[in-house]
Amino acid sequence: DTGVSQDPRHKITKRGQNVTFRCDPISEHNRLYWYRQTLGQGPEFLTYFQNEAQLEKSRLLSDRFSAERPKGSFSTLEIQRTEQGDSAMYLCASSRGDRGLFGPGTRLTVL
Amino acid sequence: GENVEQHPSTLSVQEGDSAVIKCTYSDSASNYFPWYKQELGKGPQLIIDIRSNVGEKKDQRIAVTLNKTAKHFSLHITETQPEDSAVYFCAVPRGVSTGGGNKLTFGTGTQLKVEL
Numbered sequence: 421d422t423g424v425s426q427d428p429r430h431k432i433t434k435r436g437q438n439v440t441f442r443c444d445p446i447s448e449h450n451r452l453y454w455y456r457q458t459l460g461q462g463p464e465f466l467t468y469f470q471n472e473a474q475l476e477k478s479r480l481l482s483d484r485f486s487a488e489r490p491k492g493s494f495s496t497l498e499i500q501r502t503e504q505g506d507s508a509m510y511l512c513a514s515s516r517g518d519r520g521l522f523g524p525g526t527r528l529t530v531l
Numbered sequence: 532g533e534n535v536e537q538h539p540s541t542l543s544v545q546e547g548d549s550a551v552i553k554c555t556y557s558d559s560a561s562n563y564f565p566w567y568k569q570e571l572g573k574g575p576q577l578i579i580d581i582r583s584n585v586g587e588k589k590d591q592r593i594a595v596t597l598n599k600t601a602k603h604f605s606l607h608i609t610e611t612q613p614e615d616s617a618v619y620f621c622a623v624p625r626g627v628s629t630g631g632g633n634k635l636t637f638g639t640g641t642q643l644k645v646e647l
Contacts, residue, residue, distance in 0.1 A: 426574075464637070465625060468634050511574055515633045518580070518624075518633050520565070520633040520635065522567075522574035522575045524573055
């Protein structure tokens with residue numbers, strides 16, 4: 421296993437469209453996290469799964485955002501009716517204990 | 532919520548010099564302190580971490596020191612090289628008292644530039 425992978429790496433969409441991102445964590449990691457990072461800022465926590473259970477959602481995660489981890493393995497993050505303010509890097513991380521390891525991120529640009 | 536302050540925001544050093552980045556935090560219950568390095572267009576890479584039961588940890592040219600009383604921890608890079616140029620983030624667990632997971636609050640980042 422080579423680490424956390426994310427797909428796609430880049431996504432350009434028009435305002436109002438829906439987008440879905442995928443994260444494949446390190447196989448033995450039971451915890452999975454989504455973060456959002458805007459230019460010049462540190463990552464901001466969005467949501468967290470332990471196995472298939474979504475245990476916490478940040479206030480940053482509006483009703484247009486939904487995340488799933490159906491079998492406790494890969495996860496998807498969907499954004500409905502995208503807005504220009506959604507443009508950011510979406511990062512996935514996984515861990516078994518404290519050490520969170522990040523994927524390369526998905527860069528979203530909303531036109 | 533947890534408040535994390537990171538200084539400086541930019542740091543320029545000559546190759547071979549040392550670099551020090553400092554973070555302060557507010558939640559005295561915090562017990563895990565990682566540092567991440569992020570290169571342009573890539574995800575953050577964990578470079579070193581420390582737990583609250585030790586005051587210092589070293590891994591080759593990088594070290595982290597922790598002062599729990601003062602609620603600050605620092606990243607030290609010695610013998611800097613051009614490939615150390617990147618943005619460095621400190622992080623602190625969010626909501627330690629609620630337990631579980633590694634949800635992190637990140638500092639604002641330090642752009643380190645190592646000049647030849």
